[in-house]
Amino acid sequence: MARVDLRxxxxxxxxxxxPGLSCLVADFTSHDYAPHSHEGFVVAVTEAGGAEFKSRGRSDEAKTSTLLVFNPDEPHSGRMGWSRRWVYRGLYLTPPAIETLKTALGLETTAYFTRNSFHDPDLIDAFLGLHRILDEGDDPLEERELLLRSFGTLIRRHAAGEPGLAQPARDRVKAARIREIMRERHAEELTLEQMGAEVGLTPFQLIALFKRTTGLTPHAYLTQLRLKAAIAALDRGATIAAAALDAGFYDQSALTRHFKRAYGITPLQWVRAATG
Structure with missing residues (x-):
């Protein structure tokens, strides 16, 4: 990803x-935002310190316990105020990204928020996790999954009125078909859109159905399949790098990260244990 250094x-x-999704990691020690607006949604999560902001004629605080959300074209300003440091992560969705999100979530209209700050620990953690995954940029399926889950949950909990998210079909046959596709094509760059289209579900419906019927998200289930494929390849004598690529991981480091997260050891430790 191309990066631009800011002050x-x-x-x-x-x-x-x-398309239309941008990210910011800000570490400010002195900065004031003049009144401005964005053509799309802004979601910001503070990691340390804080700041003051003004919107809708009132002032509020950006802090670690607060999720900030601004609607498209909604004027707001900000300043450091009481804090000597403000570290935060921001997500910016312009119209192309909003349309992608609406389609994936099954929304008929663009969501609207009547408040700018939400005290919702689960969502704060979700958006921090999403931003960090986007920063790493090595797992497209996980990125897409977290993007839809985070924004889908935000809209369900806090959007004004009835946003009209399509309800997932309770059909185990569809979940079984998706599992079959994953088993057959685990080494490919599968997308939620591709898999959902196979069974007539939006990506958001697919995530909900899969979690309900398997106890795992699509990404977690696919990762398990890939880990099993990598282990089989290692047991056949493949190198760790070759096993990673053959199983569908982005690279050797991605395999190592998921391997240790799942099993508590690295692939190298696995190989050494098997040959020692």
Whole structure:
């Protein structure tokens, strides 16, 4: 991903996989935002310190316990105020990204939020996790899954009125078909859109159905299949790098990260244990 350095040790980049989605990691020690607006949604999560912001004629605080959301074209301003440091992560969705999100979530209209700050620990953790995964940029399926889950949950919980998210069909046959596709094509770059289209579900419906019927998200289930394929390849004598690529992982480091997360050891430790 191309990065642009901003003042105060901040980074900004555009996600190449989602047109219209941009990310910012800001570490401010002195900065004031003049009144401004964005053409799309802004979601921001504070990691340390905080700031003051003004919107809708009132002032509020950006802090670690608060998720900030601004609607498209909604004027707001900000300043450091009481804090000597403000570290936060921001997500920016312009119209192309909003349309992608609406389609994937099954929304008929663009969501609207009547407040700018939400005290919702689960969502704060979800958006921090999403942003960090987008920063790493090495797992398209996980990125897409977390993007839809985070924004889908935000809209369900906090959007004004009835946003009209399509309800997932309770059909185990569809989940079984998706599992079959994953088993057959685990080494490919599968997308939620592709798999959902196979059974007539939106990506958001697919995530909900899969979690309900398997106890795992599509990404987690696919990762397990890939780990099993990598282990089989290692047991046949493949190198770790070859096993990673053959199983469908982005690279050797991705295999190692998921392997240790799942099993508590690295692939190298697995190989050494098997040959020792």
């Amino acid at each position: 105060n040790s901040s980074r900004y980049w555009r996600d190449p996989r989602v």
